[in-house]
Amino acid sequence: MVKILVSACVLGAPVRYNGKDKKSSHPVLDRWVREGRVVSVCPEVLGGLGTPRAPSEIVRIQGLRRVAASTGRDVTAEFERGAALALDQALTNDVRVAVLKEGSPSCGSTWTYDGTFSGTRIAGEGVAAELLRRRGIQVFSEEEIDAADALVDRLEAS
Secondary structure, eight states: OOOEEEEEETTTOSSTTSOOOOOOHHHHHHHHHHOOOOEOOOHHHHOOOSSOOOOOEEEEEEEEEEEEEETTTTTTTHHHHHHHHHHHHHHHEEEEEEEOOOOTTTTTTSEOOSSSSSOEEEEOOOOHHHHHHHTOOOEEEEEGHHHHHHHHHHHHHH
């Protein structure tokens, strides 16, 4: 059975920076949960950040990617540790597909915010999404669950 790594907030866990969730009511996600396919992760919590916490965004400083909280605190180490621990969970469970929360500095798969805390979106990946992709895991946003499901079907058919 193909396992799917899913952002905990998308599953309804109140782990986002504001202490809330972003639960998806997509029927495919519900089916995956019933089938026992889902491995739930929150890289930010895994990395040691509490809930609630100051919002964070990826910033570029002299060509380097850093993650900064709105308070100015550098939280790059926590984000990188959380990404590594999420990858460990994925590898331990032989995960080949991930559905992650779009826009998140950890989980964004196609866009994040620009680091100014102004709500401006830019193309790019979150820290965990990037690491998972580099290790061969196919990453989708919660807006692409149907495409992820189609991939799961193809993987199981092969």
